Amino acid sequence: MAMKDYSDEFKADAVALYESTPGATYKSIAADLGINRNTLRNWVLRSQELRSGAPDARGARTAVRATQATPAAEPDERIRQLEARVAELEASERKLATERDILRKAAKYFAGGDELVSRFEFVHDHRDAFEVKRLCEVLQVNRSSYYKWLSGLQTRRARQRADERLAARIREVHAASGGAYGSPRVTAELKDKGLHVNEKRVARVMRTFSITGVRLRRRVRTTVSDPSAALVPDLFRRDFTAPEPGIKYMGDITYLPLENGEFLYLATVLDCFSRKAVGWSIADHMRTDLVADALKMAARTRGGLDGAVFHSDHGAQYGARAFAALCDQLGVTRSMGEVGSSADNAACESFHASLKCETLQGARDYGDAATCRRTVFAWLTRYNTRRRHSANGHLSPDEYERRHHTAKLTLAA
Template structure:
């Protein structure tokens, strides 16, 4: 059942998404959000009226077209010049795309700057060196300096390979226990004038690692005041009907400057639809409470549903348990520190970050992060095809299910 009563937060995010998307139309944004075009337009106009902004000033105006000359021949010459300019620009962009496509495999690992130089060197007979350096954002003089040092690099590489053989021998004799400090001491005892940084670098390069005890970092901290909650899922993330089995989790959304926002989601196991979510700058219980309340509003009722989560303090709190009781939701929890017991949510959050960050280290500022994640979440439900649904979107998968039920009932 579609959500009829939209929260103030949802309306504000929808308006912000429309106003901040250049060239967007009410129809395209409304389709992504799964709402009516007229509804979105009404929200936008009300917001503009509240802010005292006119329709013309609300969004950046289109670039004014230059006034055409009255001379037809002159107009033709200008148009031909403009066409030639656009064609040249297109050829330039096509060349850049071709270069970047070919360069992608060079940047899979290792030193990215060295990979760029190597790519320029390998393709210098296909494209101009100047053009390659411009597209890959490297200095031509730096490339030629790198090229001039090829002989010295080859000699160092050979020396490293010889030293790696000795390191491997020492490492093997220690039963695989020695790390770089002890390996360095052994080498020095054998007469090698070598520092630990070089040894550590070579060990990393040749995948030689000593035994190291790691301190476990707990990311899920149970609430000691909460009682035991059984695992009612048993890693079965399927459901025969919408609203029967729900899952929830919290993930970090990295911002610039090392800051974070936090996203709590509620996922319906039947269609993998995100029926509830909440974004905040904290991880208090209110975060997961707001997400579950949205899920209840989306579905109309969660009476009889089972909600599965990890043992995070938010999900084990008395306040959250009380809300579940109020909504007649049965709680379920996996084992502590076992991500496989919450795999569907883990996979969803991984997809969200992969497709929204697209390799970037963070989302930038908080407002950009909110808009980006909000747009992706709504589009995920309405348009994004999901492999678990036979490559239908969650909404389309549920519509097909409801249609099939009505057909059988008739």
Template sequence: MSRFEFVADHVGAFGVKRLCRVLGLSRSGFYRWMKAAPARAARAAADAALAEEIKQIHAEFDGTYGSPRVTAELRDKGREVNHKRVARVMRRFGIVGVHLRKKVRTTVPEPSHQKVPDLLRRDFTAPAPNLRYVGDITYLPVGEGRFLYLATVLDLASRRLAGWSIADHMRTELVTDALRAAAATRGSLDGAIFHSDHGAQYTSAEFAKVCAELGVRQSMGAVGTSLLTG
């Protein structure tokens, strides 16, 4: 409920002036809101009618259609409607389609033949900076079902971000770029431990090669465990 609605509901008991003063509203603003009430009611009625049309389309296609396809169906039926309005009405009335995201085939790196040990043993601390790092890939939604991917390299001593890389793909270069960025920031990673999960990017021969080039000792937890539990 808005503050204007509260005033309208209680004006008979307390009066407009008193309620507006207590709620920090202007009386002129309240009266403008009241004057616009018929237009709001008309919009609400129109949205409710549109919601019924959307529900029919939704049911017709087994509840799979989201707002873009619902909008297209409405237009095919001769309804002039904006897709943003359709999305708003669907949110308001709880009409949700099945979000079928296009499956992105990323390059599957060649696995490294080197068996990577767990050098941290669930001890995610470090006595000093530039000795122990952890890395991961994070998904960043950017709208319309699309993502960017962020690879990070975190120093376990300072808990500071030493290196990162962002891209619209998850190829191995995403994580190698992040590791090289950390090496550039710290001057050298020679002798440092880098711990990760068993993601294809981290188990690739290319990533192992970059680690060797930078003097980094690879570490991985047991398969099936999360990054921060080893």
């Protein structure tokens, strides 16, 4: 078809036909009308532009006619639409730039973990740089939840400052104990210093500030029984308590690891009443002299052991004739648990475990023999005079015995 001028009505009808035909294409409709494909496309786009700029238009035909009737208004309308679009894009760009800034700062802020509380803290710390609403949207948190969190912020900060002050006091007690005390003993020590605090709170603060002890797992066999030794009855029956000091004693041997894979050995004698270490001996062997020297020291500490009962395991040292003769000489009755049962001497096992845990502090060995002796000696003396014992109501063995004697004198008076 030759080029010619088309009426406004023809243009409007052509646009209406294209828009009302399902699945229509410019090519198919243009072929039906006998016009160029691009011509139809321009009519349709022009009609759509007019309608988007005038929401109350009454249809494609009216829009095309209005375009022909007011050609001078068309450039101004187009400029207005473009300006509106530019403003929209600029607003979108600002929004995206804000999001990028927030996320860039958040990436550094949440390096240690992205928790809900951390998100609230981020919003609070950056509320002056960005709108709270925008921060909450980007971090995907509820604004009302943030304000609820904010309402309790001062209370939480006051509690945190109080916990920091308590942690400082706990560190002092913990350091004075050689890093050995857990929450029960720390609580007892703080109460003696005039600070009345709940043990659960002490435990929580110790966990929060990583104040803890070290456990020792390495074990070496020190009990080797002598099949030829005379049978000795079990007079304790796993009862490691006593109503008075100087009545029941218990003893055992433990290893002390040195450098280069060598060992020293420690024999101890504990009073069942207060768990006081009344006798000990350290040597580079496990012969009978080791346990005999510990028992002799206990006799000197107590001023004699006549009438007392001494309990041990079935180690060859305790079953030796020389040790039996020493017990007879001191007036001590021997007691032994079952063969192969560590529970029958559990109190001594626990004592030695605490000693190594608190003196080694996680190290593999004590170093040389001289260092080992000094370290263990210092711990044993401090154990009696200052270390709080759970079996004594968190009193040291010496203090526990002192209060017992004072109570007896008060009752006698």
